[in-house]
Amino acid sequence: MTDQNLDAVWLTLRLAGTTTVALLALGTPLAWWLANTRSRWKSVIGAIVSLPLVLPPTVLGFYLLLLMGPQGWVGHLTQTLGIGLLPFTFGGLVVGSIIYSMPFVVQPIQNAFEAIGSRQMEVAASLRAGPWDRFFSIALPLARPGFLTASVLGFAHTVGEFGLVLMLGGNIPGKTRVLSVEIYDRVEALEYAQAHWLAAGMLLFSFIVLLLLYAFNAKPRSF
Numbered sequence: 001m002t003d004q005n006l007d008a009v010w011l012t013l014r015l016a017g018t019t020t021v022a023l024l025a026l027g028t029p030l031a032w033w034l035a036n037t038r039s040r041w042k043s044v045i046g047a048i049v050s051l052p053l054v055l056p057p058t059v060l061g062f063y064l065l066l067l068m069g070p071q072g073w074v075g076h077l078t079q080t081l082g083i084g085l086l087p088f089t090f091g092g093l094v095v096g097s098i099i100y101s102m103p104f105v106v107q108p109i110q111n112a113f114e115a116i117g118s119r120q121m122e123v124a125a126s127l128r129a130g131p132w133d134r135f136f137s138i139a140l141p142l143a144r145p146g147f148l149t150a151s152v153l154g155f156a157h158t159v160g161e162f163g164l165v166l167m168l169g170g171n172i173p174g175k176t177r178v179l180s181v182e183i184y185d186r187v188e189a190l191e192y193a194q195a196h197w198l199a200a201g202m203l204l205f206s207f208i209v210l211l212l213l214y215a216f217n218a219k220p221r222s223f
Helices: 003-036 042-054 059-066 075-081 092-117 120-124 131-142 144-159 162-171 179-188 191-216
Strands: none
Touching: 003 042, 003 092, 003 144, 003 179, 003 191, 042 059, 042 092, 042 120, 059 075, 059 092, 059 162, 092 131, 092 162, 120 131, 131 144, 144 191, 162 179, 179 191
């Protein structure tokens, strides 16, 4: 592998890791709310979170580009705060990846919270356990498989991004050129041997990730 290939691999892993950590922090309270709320807004918020599942990534990337650009309200805000414009930066890729991979993290955690049921939480409340105590002592440990699934899917989905990162980040070596874009470049340059090795590596990575995930979920678990 060339230095350029390694740079793309490192940038991809850095993006996926940063995105996954941010999604777990942001997605956990959202998943908890969706799992327990009776608000009329639940369906609306759930649909918004799930939009990336059906929306073409180029469409999402286009609107994020407009929002975060110099004429968008997000772009105005980031410039006012002294952050600068996010498009074609690593920070912009992180923001786009968080939105694009959101359902792959929120939904498994939400399902895990819903599977717990209310009885154990009610018993803990009857024993004078506070809301935070019930959440950290009961809900989080019981939802651990959901968190593992969410982490793996969020990371793997971010690694495989193409349309959104190309639209939002462009193709800047060492800055926004992730592995999927690097493969695209190699194919455009008719360098099929390098493209083959990179693509085969992503294929093997995806298969191993899914195999381990299915193997873990197939094991009987006791709580």
